[in-house]
Amino acid sequence: MAATSQPAIEARALVKVFGETRAVDGLDLTIPAGGVYGILGPNGAGKTTLIRILATLTRPDGGSATVLGHDVLAEPDTVRSKVSLTGQFASVDEDLTGMENLRLLAKLLGYRGRAVSARAAELLSAFGLSDAADKQVKHYSGGMRRRIDIAASIVVTPDVLFLDEPTTGLDPRSRNQVWDIVRALVASGTTVLLTTQYLEEADQLAGRIAVIDHGKVIAEGTPGELKASVGAGALHVRVSQPDRRNEAQSILNDHLGVAVTLESDPAALSARVDDAERVAAGLAALTHSGIGVETYAFGQPTLDEVFLALTGRHAESEPEPDAGTDSVDGVMQKEDVR
Amino acid sequence: MSDTLAPDQTPADIDSILAALQSGERPKRPSLISASITQGWRALLKIKHVPEQLFDVTIFPIMMTLMFTYLFGGALAGSTKEYLQFFLPGILVQSIVFITMYTGVGLNVDHEKGVFDRFRSLPIWHPSAIVGPLLGDAVRYSIASTVIVVLGLILGFRPDGGVVGVVGGVVLLLVFAFSLSWIWTLFGLILRTEKSVMGVSMMLLFPLTFASNIFVSPTTMPGWLEAFVKVNPISWLVTSVRGLMHGNADGADIVKTLVASAVLVAIFAPLTMRAYRRK
Numbered sequence: 001m002a003a004t005s006q007p008a009i010e011a012r013a014l015v016k017v018f019g020e021t022r023a024v025d026g027l028d029l030t031i032p033a034g035g036v037y038g039i040l041g042p043n044g045a046g047k048t049t050l051i052r053i054l055a056t057l058t059r060p061d062g063g064s065a066t067v068l069g070h071d072v073l074a075e076p077d078t079v080r081s082k083v084s085l086t087g088q089f090a091s092v093d094e095d096l097t098g099m100e101n102l103r104l105l106a107k108l109l110g111y112r113g114r115a116v117s118a119r120a121a122e123l124l125s126a127f128g129l130s131d132a133a134d135k136q137v138k139h140y141s142g143g144m145r146r147r148i149d150i151a152a153s154i155v156v157t158p159d160v161l162f163l164d165e166p167t168t169g170l171d172p173r174s175r176n177q178v179w180d181i182v183r184a185l186v187a188s189g190t191t192v193l194l195t196t197q198y199l200e201e202a203d204q205l206a207g208r209i210a211v212i213d214h215g216k217v218i219a220e221g222t223p224g225e226l227k228a229s230v231g232a233g234a235l236h237v238r239v240s241q242p243d244r245r246n247e248a249q250s251i252l253n254d255h256l257g258v259a260v261t262l263e264s265d266p267a268a269l270s271a272r273v274d275d276a277e278r279v280a281a282g283l284a285a286l287t288h289s290g291i292g293v294e295t296y297a298f299g300q301p302t303l304d305e306v307f308l309a310l311t312g313r314h315a316e317s318e319p320e321p322d323a324g325t326d327s328v329d330g331v332m333q334k335e336d337v338r
Numbered sequence: 339m340s341d342t343l344a345p346d347q348t349p350a351d352i353d354s355i356l357a358a359l360q361s362g363e364r365p366k367r368p369s370l371i372s373a374s375i376t377q378g379w380r381a382l383l384k385i386k387h388v389p390e391q392l393f394d395v396t397i398f399p400i401m402m403t404l405m406f407t408y409l410f411g412g413a414l415a416g417s418t419k420e421y422l423q424f425f426l427p428g429i430l431v432q433s434i435v436f437i438t439m440y441t442g443v444g445l446n447v448d449h450e451k452g453v454f455d456r457f458r459s460l461p462i463w464h465p466s467a468i469v470g471p472l473l474g475d476a477v478r479y480s481i482a483s484t485v486i487v488v489l490g491l492i493l494g495f496r497p498d499g500g501v502v503g504v505v506g507g508v509v510l511l512l513v514f515a516f517s518l519s520w521i522w523t524l525f526g527l528i529l530r531t532e533k534s535v536m537g538v539s540m541m542l543l544f545p546l547t548f549a550s551n552i553f554v555s556p557t558t559m560p561g562w563l564e565a566f567v568k569v570n571p572i573s574w575l576v577t578s579v580r581g582l583m584h585g586n587a588d589g590a591d592i593v594k595t596l597v598a599s600a601v602l603v604a605i606f607a608p609l610t611m612r613a614y615r616r617k
Contacts, residue, residue, distance in 0.1 A: 056461050056578035059616075080461040081364065090459055107376040108462050110365035122361070126354035136387060147350055152456070157362030177350050184352045188359040303436050 004206050006069055008160050008191040009035040009054060016064035016215075019069060021051040024060070025215030030192060032069075036186055038206030039195040040307075046215035047195040050090065051162045054193070055085045066086050068159055084153040084316055087164025092152050094138040098129050101137060101148065105155045115311075127181075145176030150181055154190075163183060163194045179205060199304050211310060221309050222288040226306045235271045240292030242267040248291045255282035267294065347596040370463035377470020381444075382477060394440060395482035399433040403489055404555065416555060419494040428552035431511060434479050435487060435547055435572065436516050439539035442476050442522030446532045450591040454614070467609055468523050472516055479515050483508045499585035507582035510595060514575050517599035520606035527613040546572050571598035 009031040016024040024046045032039045039047050052058035054065055056076040064071060070078045072207065092101040102120035102183050111119055124133050127147040132140060146166060153161060163182065167175040182205055185192055188312055195287050196202050211219040211226070218308055235256070239248045249269055252260045256278050260271045273279060279298050286293050301309075368376070385391060406429055411418030415425075445468070446453050457467045487495075489502060497504050529535045549566055552582055557568040567573050574594045582589030 018383075045389055057455055057458055075459050080459060083459070085459050089452045090455040092450075092456065093380065094451065095387055096380070100380075104376065104380055105456075105460075107379075108368065108373060108457070108466075110368045112365070115365075119362075122354075122358050124455070126358045127349055128350045142464055154359060154362055156364045157359045180352055181350055181355060184355045185359065188356055238528050 003206070004145055006033060007031055009065070009067055009079040009193065010039075011050070011054070011063065011065040012052065013063035013139035013313065014050070016046075016058060017061050022215050024053065025217055026063070027117050027212070027215055027221075029210055031191070033191050034186070034189070035207040036194055036205045038202035038209040039193065039212055040197075040199065040202045040209050041195075041212035042197060047212055048087070048164055050212070050312055051085065051087065051115065051164050051193070051195060055162055056080055057090075057091075060217070068291075076168075082159045083162060084156075084160075085162040086146075086153045086166060086232045087162065088166070092148055093139055095136060096318065097134050098124055098140070098151075101152055101219060101336040104145060105152055109156050111155075119155060123155065127151045129233055132295075141174075142170050143177060146170060146178055147181070150178070154185070157188065158190060160191045160193065163192060165195055165243050166200065167196070175201075180209045199307070211307060213311050219306070224272045227237060227300045229306070229309075233272070233274055233298065234305065235273050235282075235296065235298045236263075237266045237269050237283070237286070237296040238265065239269070239286065240294045242265075242288075245269065246289045247289070248286055251285050251289060254284045255285055273298075344566060345527050367461060370466060372468040373463045373466035374459065374473060377466045377475035378477075379470075381471045381474025385474075386476070391440075392478070392481065394437050395478045396485050398437070399482050399486045400489055401430075402433050403429050403486055407493065410553065422490060422493055422495045423552070423584070424580070426486070426495045427507060427583050428550075428576050430486045431572065431576050431579055432547050432552050433482055434484075434515050435518065436510055436543055438475070438480070438519045439522050439543060441471060441534065442521045442524075442526035442535045442539060443532045444471060445523055445526030446480060446529065446535045449527060452534075458614070464614065465607075468610055468614065472519050472523075475519065476512055476516060479512055480508070497583040497585075499583045499587075502601075503582045503585050503587075506587075507579040508589075508590065510582065511575065511579055514571075514595060514599050517602040520603055520610055523610045524606050524613060527610060543617075546570060571595065574598060 007030050009029065011027055011029040014027040014029075015022070027046070027050065029050075034244045039050065041046045041047050050059060051319060053060050054067060054072060056072050056079050060072065064073075068082050070082070072079050093104070096104065099117075099120055101118050103124055103301075106116045106119045121130075121133070124130050127150070129144060129148060129151070133142060137145065138229050139149060150163075150166070166182070167178050170178065179201075182194065184194055192205075194202070194205060203275055206223065208220070209220055209226060210217045219229065221229070237248075239254070245267065247333065249262060252269060252271060254275050256271055258271050258273050260269050262268075276298070283293055283296060307313075356517070392396060403426070406419050406484065407422055410425070411421035415421035422523060434578070445556045454467060458464065499506070521542070525535050525538050529538065549563060550570050550572040551567055552572070571594075574591050575598075578591040578595045581591060593605070
């Protein structure tokens with residue numbers, strides 16, 4: 001769908017405080033309509049709180065947010081009629097079957113009579129859940145569970161769909177299925193706001209990405225722009241003769257024309273470099289000198305490197321939050337409270 | 339998870355998903371009554387999947403009725419049959435009022451599991467998420483009432499008010515139970531675990547039901563206790579139900595019971611909804 005002039009979501013100076021924790025701390029964000037927008041950040045960055053505010057589940061303490069031009073505080077019911085959400089915190093009823101859950105939502109959303117079961121059956125079949133229609137959701141596998149959660153979110157097709165970490169804990173096959181579903185949603189014109197801790201996921205799906213840390217947007221752009229903002233690509237080399245690494249360093253230095261760094265791995269060297277010709281020449285020289293190249297990797301920086309460059313730490317090395325987070329707020333779980 | 343279904347072979351069908359998205363037009367918003375009934379249906383579906391949860395409205399009331407009738411009957415009224423005429427409406431109230439606390443426990447579980455967050459994100463009449471389960475509970479209370487009255491009739495309970503009187507008494511009890519439940523819905527939303535909901539409910543229910551005229555007439559109690567029993571709404575309810583069932587109801591007690599019910603709803607329904615919306 002072509003982007004319209006009306007942004008799907010606009011947040012201005014948004015603030016949400018839980019006790020001592022500023023979960024969202026002066027966040028500004030404009031999300032265009034159409035496509036997938038990725039919200040990337042480690043646990044506790046404030047991703048889930050942001051989604052909850054936008055879905056009218058949590059009242060912000062400051063700032064403003066609109067969804068398709070409707071203020072989340074002034075017109076919550078209008079916002080609710082435009083959005084849908086899927087996440088660990090907005091779940092289906094595990095004690096009911098897949099069929100019953102979808103019928104329940106269809107009824108609550110205004111379907112009547114035979115249309116209720118017809119809609120539920122249509123969704124179950126589309127999501128490959130017909131065989132499990134009459135099993136309680138608590139007996140579903142992780143992948144099936146995620147599919148019923150998404151199906152429950154599109155009983156009525158939303159204009160904006162919030163997907164909170166939709167593939168966390170899924171095996172690669174189920175994850176690819178969820179990705180396919182997200183692409184189908186986008187093809188139908190829904191704007192998808194996706195939060196994730198997985199850099200690869202944002203890279204795969206999102207047209208634009210906001211990187212969030214400590215409740216603020218610290219970078220925003222297309223995946224390509226974010227990578228470019230880190231500067232050059234990177235060359236990683238492991239040499240066959242680690243005892244000659246210093247020699248290798250000076251050879252590469254000469255050919256690449258940039259500083260070559262010795263890594264903590266005693267056989268590894270790395271350099272920030274863009275020029276593929278020079279890289280090829282440098283690697284050839286290493287082979288020629290007899291030091292030998294065991295492995296090498298050359299390419300654009302990964303989003304993990306982007307995160308490292310932006311925050312000074314790796315996105316995925318963030319320590320797990322405390323288990324005892326309930327004390328701050330019964331509902332705000334691990335994501336938002338550290 | 340050993341409990342999951344066989345590995346799912348059927349993948350999602352992207353073309354069908356696209357088709358489903360095309361046909362997902364928003365129908366007209368349901369009325370508040372229809373939303374509440376749908377939520378009540380959800381509560382009844384849970385009974386269908388876990389029928390064991392009907393123990394509290396079947397076995398528990400039978401146990402209470404038999405135990406207290408035979409424990410106290412001889413000592414308090416000379417014979418169990420004599421005592422039953424006085425006691426059966428009381429134990430009916432006691433049993434139903436006690437099982438109202440499961441409302442709060444169930445709500446707490448829904449809340450913790452995130453089911454409520456999905457409802458809260460929908461454009462529906464939000465009190466339906468609370469009123470619906472209370473309507474479902476009314477079905478449970480009706481089952482329990484039927485069980486107790488039938489058991490009473492078997493044991494020798496002979497209500498002079500006839501069918502109309504007995505049904506009238508049960509209906510008044512259901513109205514009061516619905517109103518009282520709003521206290522537990524509030525606790526269900528603001529307390530953190532189902533155990534704490536249970537604990538607080540018990541703490542309130544024991545004095546409310548035992549310090550009443552359910553088991554004995556308050557005239558033999560010390561003055562301070564008699565004074566409490568007389569202003570305890572449970573006593574008004576028991577007197578009314580007794581009166582209706584035996585055909586000698588006092589209108590004033592029924593009015594007092596209904597006023598107490600209205601006051602409970604007026605105070606605790608808004609507090610419950612505030613707790614539901616907050617977060």
